[in-house]
Amino acid sequence: MPDPDLVIRTSGEHRTSGFLPWQTVYSELFFTDVFWPEFSKEEFTRIIEEFKVRERRHGK
Structure with missing residues (x-):
C-alpha cells in the first residue's frame, strides 16, 4: 500500500x-x-479541490 498523499485532520x-x-x-x-x-x-470535495492546486515539494 502506498503512503498517503493527503491527511485530513478534523476538529x-x-x-x-x-x-x-x-x-x-x-x-x-x-x-x-x-x-x-x-x-x-461537500467538505471532502472542497479539500480535494484545494489539494489539487497545491504545489507539492516532497520535502524540498
Whole structure:
C-alpha cells in the first residue's frame, strides 16, 4: 500500500498525535474545523479541490 498523499485532520486540532509518522512524512496535511460527525461529502470535495492546486515539494 502506498503512503498517503493527503491527511485530513478534523476538529480544528493542528496536530497529528503521532499518526503514521513514517508514512506521512511527505503527505500534505489539511486541518479543518469541522468535527468528524459533521464531515460531509461537500467538505471532502472542497479539500480535494484545494489539494489539487497545491504545489507539492516532497520535502524540498
